[in-house]
Amino acid sequence: MDIQKVDQIIDKHGAEASALIQVLLEIQRENHWLPQEALARVAERLRVPASRIRHIATFYKAFSLVPKGRHEVHVCVGTACHVRGATRILDTLQDATGILPGETDAELKFSLETVNCLGCCALGPVMVVDGKTHGKLSPAAAADALKSYE
Amino acid sequence: MSDVVLHIDGKDVTVPEGTTVLEAARSVGIAVPTLCHHEKLAPYGGCRVCMVEAELRGATRLVAACTHPVEPELVVRTRSEKIDRIRRSVLELLLAHAPDSTRLRELAREYGARRDRFEPDASFCIHCGLCVRYCAEVKRKFAVGFVDRGIRKEIAFVPEIAAKECNACKECFELCPTSYLQAAFVLVESLAFPRPAETDRTEG
Numbered sequence: 001m002d003i004q005k006v007d008q009i010i011d012k013h014g015a016e017a018s019a020l021i022q023v024l025l026e027i028q029r030e031n032h033w034l035p036q037e038a039l040a041r042v043a044e045r046l047r048v049p050a051s052r053i054r055h056i057a058t059f060y061k062a063f064s065l066v067p068k069g070r071h072e073v074h075v076c077v078g079t080a081c082h083v084r085g086a087t088r089i090l091d092t093l094q095d096a097t098g099i100l101p102g103e104t105d106a107e108l109k110f111s112l113e114t115v116n117c118l119g120c121c122a123l124g125p126v127m128v129v130d131g132k133t134h135g136k137l138s139p140a141a142a143a144d145a146l147k148s149y150e
Numbered sequence: 151m152s153d154v155v156l157h158i159d160g161k162d163v164t165v166p167e168g169t170t171v172l173e174a175a176r177s178v179g180i181a182v183p184t185l186c187h188h189e190k191l192a193p194y195g196g197c198r199v200c201m202v203e204a205e206l207r208g209a210t211r212l213v214a215a216c217t218h219p220v221e222p223e224l225v226v227r228t229r230s231e232k233i234d235r236i237r238r239s240v241l242e243l244l245l246a247h248a249p250d251s252t253r254l255r256e257l258a259r260e261y262g263a264r265r266d267r268f269e270p271d272a273s274f275c276i277h278c279g280l281c282v283r284y285c286a287e288v289k290r291k292f293a294v295g296f297v298d299r300g301i302r303k304e305i306a307f308v309p310e311i312a313a314k315e316c317n318a319c320k321e322c323f324e325l326c327p328t329s330y331l332q333a334a335f336v337l338v339e340s341l342a343f344p345r346p347a348e349t350d351r352t353e354g
Contacts (some may be wrong), residue, residue, distance in 0.1 A: 049286070049292030049295070050292065050308045050310065050311065051282075051286075051294065051295025051308050051311070052292065053294060054295060054297055054306075054308065055295050055296050055297060058297040058298045058299070059298070059299045101340045112170070
């Protein structure tokens with residue numbers, strides 16, 4: 001991520017220290033993760049100590065300090081999805097992407113995560129890819145759904 | 151600022167408004183145990199060892215003495231069966247993390263806390279935040295901070311800052327209520343193995 005883009009985001013929020021989390025969220029959204037150089041820039045421009053930024057960036061799960069894929073796959077393994085076969089969905093997705101939950105593939109295409117409930121248990125088993133919900137999945141349907149992402 | 155009169159363990163105490171219960175008690179020589187308290191630092195309320203009973207208009211509450219401001223007519227009890235029981239449990243929980251801390255074991259003896267009540271999970275850090283807050287509030291270097299949260303929360307030095315500042319300071323080491331060596335270890339670890347990625351979570 002280039003520093004100009006980081007500066008743009010910081011300027012948009014008036015370089016206010018109080019906008020720290022908004023700035024970090026926006027960098028995360030643009031770049032899918034928070035690189036060290038970007039955090040150093042934020043610390044410098046917002047006049048917030050690096051230790052504080054690190055505390056916040058590690059506290060919230062919305063932030064990542066390692067590169068994430070272009071597409072974020074969240075597989076629900078909550079109780080309802082579990083009894084409806086979420087384990088098999090997860091197995092299939094692990095096979096299809098070659099990564100385990102919490103990992104990102106080498107091409108930075110997919111990041112796989114498990115979540116504990118997405119709040120739409122009637123649609124179980126459910127996964128969300130880049131914010132789009134795929135419900136009532138079969139293992140085959142889940143693997144198919146991933147194929148439409150580049 | 152006007153003065154407030156309150157009662158601590160049967161003594162009438164007069165202190166300025168805005169004083170904490172802990173400071174008021176100590177001003178008349180009543181000892182309240184603390185672990186995360188430091189005179190130079192803002193009250194934190196992290197360790198909960200300073201819990202006292204505070205009674206106001208007939209209602210009794212349990213409050214952390216180090217953060218609770220004095221109120222007129224407040225009746226404070228710093229020792230009671232209930233308070234001792236709470237401090238004992240708090241100490242037993244803390245001892246699970248730092249079973250060999252001298253400070254903790256002294257307090258444990260006083261309150262009859264057992265070291266083995268909870269399964270030991272010796273991280274040596276009880277999250278009192280003394281090192282973190284001292285570095286931020288007194289030294290204003292922000293070389294050490296907390297990372298992560300919940301059961302994975304721990305202290306870590308920022309390598310870039312620590313490499314420049316810490317060698318000449320190290321004042322946080324002796325503040326640690328559990329182990330002088332622990333802070334030293336974390337400092338060395340942060341300098342020798344700056345954490346690039348491992349702070350990222352791998353579980354769901």
